[in-house]
Amino acid sequence: MNNPVTVAHREIGSVLADFDRALTEAEAELSYLRDSPEDMATELEHSASLMRWLYDGGWTRHGWSAEVGGSGGSALVRCQILERLALRGYPIPNHLLVLEVVGPAVAKHAPDLAARVLPAALRGEELWSQGFSEPEAGSDLAALRTVAAPDADGTFTVNGQKIWTSYGWRADRMVLLARTGSVTDRHRGLVMLLVDLDAPGVQTRPIALASGRQELAEVFFTDVRVPADRVIGAVGAGWAVAMDLLQYERGSYAWMRMATASSNLARIVTAVADGPQNGAEAVLGSAYLGLAALRARTATTLRRLDAAEVVGAETSIDKLLLSTAEQDVLDAAAQLMAGDFLFGDHSEARRWRDDWWYSRAASIYGGAREIQHGIVADRLLSLPREGGR
Numbered sequence: 022m023n024n025p026v027t028v029a030h031r032e033i034g035s036v037l038a039d040f041d042r043a044l045t046e047a048e049a050e051l052s053y054l055r056d057s058p059e060d061m062a063t064e065l066e067h068s069a070s071l072m073r074w075l076y077d078g079g080w081t082r083h084g085w086s087a088e089v090g091g092s093g094g095s096a097l098v099r100c101q102i103l104e105r106l107a108l109r110g111y112p113i114p115n116h117l118l119v120l121e122v123v124g125p126a127v128a129k130h131a132p133d134l135a136a137r138v139l140p141a142a143l144r145g146e147e148l149w150s151q152g153f154s155e156p157e158a159g160s161d162l163a164a165l166r167t168v169a170a171p172d173a174d175g176t177f178t179v180n181g182q183k184i185w186t187s188y189g190w191r192a193d194r195m196v197l198l199a200r201t202g203s204v205t206d207r208h209r210g211l212v213m214l215l216v217d218l219d220a221p222g223v224q225t226r227p228i229a230l231a232s233g234r235q236e237l238a239e240v241f242f243t244d245v246r247v248p249a250d251r252v253i254g255a256v257g258a259g260w261a262v263a264m265d266l267l268q269y270e271r272g273s274y275a276w277m278r279m280a281t282a283s284s285n286l287a288r289i290v291t292a293v294a295d296g297p298q299n300g301a302e303a304v305l306g307s308a309y310l311g312l313a314a315l316r317a318r319t320a321t322t323l324r325r326l327d328a329a330e331v332v333g334a335e336t337s338i339d340k341l342l343l344s345t346a347e348q349d350v351l352d353a354a355a356q357l358m359a360g361d362f363l364f365g366d367h368s369e370a371r372r373w374r375d376d377w378w379y380s381r382a383a384s385i386y387g388g389a390r391e392i393q394h395g396i397v398a399d400r401l402l403s404l405p406r407e408g409g410r
């Protein structure tokens with residue numbers, strides 16, 4: 022008799038083999054997408070093209086329900102496909118870096134809304150963004166001040182500001198966390214909304230990264246009207262939806278970044294193979310070990326999410342492993358390809374520098390390193406609080 026686990030494993034293996042084959046056959050059509058465009062607009066066009074190819078082939082439809090444009094099954098298959106994509110030298114589409122975080126929460130907490138809006142996002146026709154952080158509410162997210170005031174008919178009027186929004190000034194929609202009550206309510210009285218960023222009253226201002234790439238934005242809301250059918254979850258339950266959503270930042274998002282870092286490490290190994298330097302083995306070996314730990318750890322988190330388990334404070338360890346691994350790999354590039362890394366005037370060298378700068382943010386975005394250390398100390402190790410509190 023066939024063991025169902027073995028059968029499932031064989032089926033996944035055959036999907037992955039089909040994907041490898043399809044990617045090889047599309048080499049001529051897709052290879053230009055491996056290049057790193059200098060400007061953000063072209064990068065996002067490339068991202069949309071790759072999204073479309075991945076969708077049309079059915080590759081990114083794995084793990085999403087038919088109602089939202091998917092083909093069902095497990096998200097684990099999709100993750101493995103994306104890892105293979107990265108290892109073949111393609112960037113993970115920018116669109117997916119947000120959608121893999123916010124999309125599952127929309128599908129779970131607002132299925133009717135998701136059926137209307139998610140298919141276009143999965144096809145790459147829309148770029149989404151995540152509007153949580155505010156100038157005085159980053160690590161302390163419950164201090165957010167953006168207000169969504171409900172009218173008698175359930176329409177919300179949104180006023181406030183978000184900051185550090187990835188792709189915020191190019192995005193079509195934002196999954197926005199706002200409050201219906203007073204700031205002193207902290208995590209109570211919050212609501213999650215899907216907001217169209219072309220609505221009257223929305224203004225965006227780009228923020229340049231240290232590399233010069235204009236990827237982040239400030240987003241301002243002045244009397245922006247949001248219909249009642251854009252609520253994700255229930256009014257007042259925004260905090261629970263936000264916490265649910267953040268699990269995917271530790272699951273699929275971390276996995277995609279791990280895949281990109283693994284691809285980067287492979288490129289460094291190839292680049293230094295011809296002229297090995299003293300100490301290269303130690304630098305590369307250490308980066309490899311960090312990535313292997315991250316891969317194993319994130320796979321566990323993905324499996325738990327796939328089994329509908331709630332992943333908790335332990336994922337702070339995942340986040341610490343992610344920031345360290347990402348920075349170690351890019352530090353290896355800086356150290357081992359020193360001349361080209363610093364002075365190279367071609368797109369490859371520019372990409373290494375951009376990626377190095379971005380890796381510095383890995384210990385900030387999605388929860389700063391110090392905050393993760395605090396969670397590990399308090400909630401996993403139950404250490405005494407600092408200052409004896």
Ligand SMILES: Cc1cc2nc3c(=O)[nH]c(=O)nc-3n(C[C@H](O)[C@H](O)[C@H](O)COP(=O)(O)OP(=O)(O)OC[C@H]3O[C@@H](n4cnc5c(N)ncnc54)[C@H](O)[C@@H]3O)c2cc1C
Nearest residue numbers: 151152153154159160185186187382386387388389391392
């Ligand atoms: C590249 C990038 C992309 C981002 N994309 C998005 C996005 O798409 N959407 C979104 O909503 N946000 C996004 N963010 C924002 C990100 O989530 C916040 O930057 C992060 O949560 C930290 O908040 P903060 O910047 O306000 O820093 P703060 O919270 O002000 O922290 C500043 C420093 O103080 C330390 N600190 C703060 N509180 C404590 C404490 N209690 N104990 C010890 N140390 C503490 C922090 O660790 C940090 O080192 C992005 C950030 C970056 C860098």
